[in-house]
Amino acid sequence: MLTISAVAFCGRAFSFSADSIAAMGRFPAFCVNVYRNVDRFINSTDSAYVCPSGYAMNVKLRSAGWTDFNSFYFDGDDQIRLHLPFTATVGCEAAFMGLSLGYDISVNRLFGAVDRAKSRINFEFSSALLAGRFYSMRNADGMRLSYLAGSRDIDCYFNGMETDTWGLEAFYFFNSRKYSYAAATTYGRIQKKSQGSFITGLAYQHQKLDFDFSRLPESLKPSLPEEWRNLRYTADGDSFSIAGGYGFNWVPRQKYNVGIIAVVMPTLNYGFLNSARRNYSFRINYRLTMSAIYNHDRWFGGVVVKSDLANIYSRHSTLTSALWVIEAKIGWRFNIR
Numbered sequence: 001m002l003t004i005s006a007v008a009f010c011g012r013a014f015s016f017s018a019d020s021i022a023a024m025g026r027f028p029a030f031c032v033n034v035y036r037n038v039d040r041f042i043n044s045t046d047s048a049y050v051c052p053s054g055y056a057m058n059v060k061l062r063s064a065g066w067t068d069f070n071s072f073y074f075d076g077d078d079q080i081r082l083h084l085p086f087t088a089t090v091g092c093e094a095a096f097m098g099l100s101l102g103y104d105i106s107v108n109r110l111f112g113a114v115d116r117a118k119s120r121i122n123f124e125f126s127s128a129l130l131a132g133r134f135y136s137m138r139n140a141d142g143m144r145l146s147y148l149a150g151s152r153d154i155d156c157y158f159n160g161m162e163t164d165t166w167g168l169e170a171f172y173f174f175n176s177r178k179y180s181y182a183a184a185t186t187y188g189r190i191q192k193k194s195q196g197s198f199i200t201g202l203a204y205q206h207q208k209l210d211f212d213f214s215r216l217p218e219s220l221k222p223s224l225p226e227e228w229r230n231l232r233y234t235a236d237g238d239s240f241s242i243a244g245g246y247g248f249n250w251v252p253r254q255k256y257n258v259g260i261i262a263v264v265m266p267t268l269n270y271g272f273l274n275s276a277r278r279n280y281s282f283r284i285n286y287r288l289t290m291s292a293i294y295n296h297d298r299w300f301g302g303v304v305v306k307s308d309l310a311n312i313y314s315r316h317s318t319l320t321s322a323l324w325v326i327e328a329k330i331g332w333r334f335n336i337r
Contacts, residue, residue: 041129042127042128042129042130043127043128043129044128044176044177045128045176045177045178045180045189046177046178048192048193049177049178049179049191049192049193049195050128050177050178050179050180050183050189050190050191050192050195051189051190051192052189052190053187053188053189053190053295053300053333054333055298055333055334055335056096056335056336057094057095057096057333057334057335057336058094058095058187058300058331058332058333058334059092059093059094059095059331059332059334060092060093060094060095060102060187060329060330060331061090061091061092061329061330061331062090062091062092062093062102062104062327062328062329063088063089063090063091063327063328063329064088064089064091064104064325064326064327064328065086065087065088065089065325065326066086066087066120066323066324066325066326067083067084067085067086067087067323067324068083068084068137068139068321068322068323068324069081069082069083069084069320069321069322069324070082070083070143070161070163070211070319070320070321070322071147071319071320072233072317072318072319073317073318073319073320074225074228074316074317074318079148079149079224079225079228080145080147080148080149080213080224081145081146081147081148082143082144082145082146082158082161083143083144083146084139084143084144085144087106087108087120088106088107088108089104089105089106089107090104090105090107091103091104091105093329093331120135120136120137120138121134121135121136121137122134122135122136123135124185124186126181126182126185126186126188127182128173128176128177128180128182128189129172129173129176130170130171130172130173131170131171131173131181131182132168132169132170132171133168133169133170134166134167134168135165135166135167136165136166136167137163137164137165137166137323138163138164138165139161139162139163139164140162141159142157142158142159142160142161143157143158143161144156144157144158145157145158145216145220148220148223148224149223149224154220156217156220158215158216159215160211160212160213160214160215160216161209161210161211161212162208162209162210163207163208163209163210164207164208165205165206165207165208166205166206167203167204167205167206167239168203168204168205169201169202169203169204169241169243170201170202170203171199171200171201171243171263172199172200172201173197173198173199173247174197174198174199174200175195175196175197175198176197178193178195178197179191179195179196179197179247179248179249180249181247181261183249183257183259183293184247184249184257184259184261184289184291184293184304185259185261185289185291185304187293187295187300187302187329187331190257190295191249191251191257191259192251193251194248194249194250194251195248195249196246196247196248196249197246197247197248198244198245198246199243199244199245199246199247199261199263200242200243200244201242201243201263202240202241202242202243203239203240203241203243203265203267203285204238204239204240204241205238205239205241205267206237206238206239207235207236207237207239208235208236209233209234209235209236209319210232210233210234211232211233211234212232213228213229213230213231213232213233214229214230214231214232216229227316233274233317233319234272234273234274235271235272235273235274235312235319236271236272237269237270237271237272237273237278237281238269238270238271239267239268239269239270239283240267240268240269241265241266241267241268241285242265242266243263243264243265243287244263244264244265245261245262245263245264245287246261246262247259247260247261247262248260248261255294255295255296256292256293256294257291257292257293257294257295258291258292258293259289259290259291259292259293260288260289260290260291261287261288261289261290262286262287262288262289263286263287263288264284264285264286264287265284265285265286265287266282266283266284267282267283267284267285267310268280268281268282268283269281269282269283269312273312273314274314281312281313281314282313283310283311283312283313284310284311285308285309285310285311286307286308286309286310287306287307287308287309288306288307288309289304289305289306289307290304290305291303291304291305298332298333298334299330299331299332299333300330300331300332300333301328301329301330301331302328302329303326303327303328304326304327304329305324305325305326305327306323306324306325306326306327307322307323307324307325308322308323309321309322309323310322
């Protein structure tokens with residue numbers, strides 16, 4: 001507020017352009033110079049394949065839905081399957097360069113269902129060379145039990161569980177000059193010709209799981225092995241992953257982009273797993289992203305579907321945990337001078 005008032009007092013027009021900011025003084029000029037050098041390093045592309053949108057800002061209307069699943073396998077069979085009722089939101093988002101701010105309203109709340117819209121947080125950064133993400137998800141509201149030891153006609157609510165997960169990850173694109181991750185996921189660039197790239201990366205995740213099967217209805221417990229009828233399955237630890245995968249953008253015609261990204265993440269976990277002692281354990285995570293994007297000058301829109309699946313191995317069982325997210329957006333790009 002003080003800076004804007006001072007500029008207005010001096011009779012100068014305020015501008016977000018780099019040249020205008022550099023003209024404010026020696027330190028702003030230094031910051032702009034550093035920014036331009038970093039931007040040149042991480043955002044250089046082959047203009048025959050990838051081009052910027054041409055606008056620094058955009059606004060979007062968005063709708064999103066997500067759900068997660070947890071399935072326990074022991075003795076080679078799918079014995080317990082839990083799922084979360086679908087959570088839906090609608091909202092808006094404003095973005096400037098690589099920064100965005102949005103707000104969502106829960107559709108579930110409007111119809112009187114469980115409101116879990118604010119228990120999932122996701123922040124993403126992307127450039128031509130690198131992409132990063134912070135995410136957080138918490139469930140203390142329970143899940144629906146839909147399958148137990150061969151019985152498919154079960155539909156009861158299980159509130160003996162709590163999960164809390166957050167993590168950081170960063171990815172590097174080997175063919176960043178010709179392939180754009182942002183064109184397929186964040187609408188930040190435009191892919192002009194079909195192209196793909198190998199992907200590598202690093203990830204950290206902290207996860208806490210608690211499933212208390214003693215809180216299952218008594219009528220269902222005989223369907224489980226005896227040692228599981230009052231079992232409390234707990235996991236609390238830190239995971240470190242190395243990622244490898246491939247992304248491809250198909251441009252069937254001008255203005256259209258269809259993207260697919262598949263990543264496998266072998267993971268080493270150190271923490272508690274049904275034990276009072278910390279131990280090392282091995283996990284595998286899988287990530288799949290599919291998108292369909294349309295660009296028309298300032299206007300754009302599309303659908304992005306993401307899945308995140310993890311297998312957690314213990315001595316007597318395997319837990320498969322999956323998250324599915326679908327997002328639809330329509331937006332408009334513009335500049336402020």
